[in-house]
Amino acid sequence: MRIDCVICGKVNLDKDTIGINKKLLGAEITNYYCMDCLADYLGCTVQELLDKIQEFKDEGCTLFK
């Protein structure tokens, strides 16, 4: 199913972006943000989100690629 950014409309968010949305906003969310909009929403940088994604991958979390 195609998922777009609820703020800027960026289309077809990838698995890592959807995964970090679920990790940081809750597994039950229905609205998703692209990386730029999510970083803006959370008051952090995109790099910090990418670091988090890498940590989750290293832990074996299946929400990510």
Place this chain on the structure above:
Amino acid sequence: MKQFIYADNAATTQLSKAALDAMMPWMLSEYGNASQPYSFARKPKKALADARAAIADCINAQPDEIFFTSGGTESDNWAIKGSAFSDAQKRATITTTFEHHAILHSCYAIERLGYPVAYLTPTEEGLITTPELQTIISDTTRLVSIMYANNEIGSIQPINELCEVAHSHGALFHTDAVQAVGHVKIDVQRLGVDMLSASAHKFNGPKGIGFLYIRKGTTVSPYADGGAQEMKHRAGTENIAAIVGMAAALTENCTAMDEHIDKAYRLEKRLLDGLCAAHVTFSRNGGDNTLPGLLSLSFPGADGEAILHRMDLSGICISTGSACNSESTEISHVLQAIRLDESLAKGTIRIALGKNNNEDDVDRIVQALLRIVGQEVQ
């Protein structure tokens, strides 16, 4: 730039400057082996004796009742296995379902060897009661091991009363006081315990060092065979620097304990008041008598792991009572033991304030929590 706030002092604590200063000489110039007979070993030997005496003094024990270990996990392993293996007649152990894994996994290990273990369930407030212990203890019980204070929810147990029950059946009593030593007053004479575990890094000492208090006259099998160190009960060349650092940290914390406790409760109140003022719905776990500064808070409908990571992105270190594995969200064994409702357990975090935290830290924690929890429940 984000201001870093460490509010996970139940996981570990920052090494105190006094401890570091005390350790330095023993890592560089005074590196002698305390077991050697030459004069170069005299100073480390004296440092070892002084540290043992200082630590004993902090918990009202005798110096020869303090056995240095590598930390809380080793102390707990020793207490459980050392007492189980020391009496062929009395083989049973009683512990609780919400102990640290160092106790639980040691108990599983002796069970696999044929030693019976019974597990007490805490109340929903996180307390072990004497009537419950009375119902399962028998004259075949060798050891009762109940933690002094729970590491996730902070509930402090009625150790003195539980200890009396154990002794009335001829059983030994051990308490895992890793989370409590250096934070609340511990007097082993008043408590009546036979063994007590402690770990230096929980009270601003170095990592990799701890001790097991063993009351004089208590029969416990040695932990490690080899040299004559630790009164022939725990072989291995002593880590003098770490031992001296642990003694300095514990002495420092015990000297200023009243001040630290007052401050921790004041900060706790400020945090809870801040959440209440914003009309946030939450509950606190652990009952009325908890470790100073340790707050286990449950936010209904929230995701504890998400809160943890978003607090991290705000520069704030806290802990959670639930963690996601590849399949589902796993609730901690402690929250399961107190039968916390699943929706609350999933939204549980632990904030552990320490002596280095201040009002500004607490205000920032509250602001971040309000932002996160407010967004989460929208």
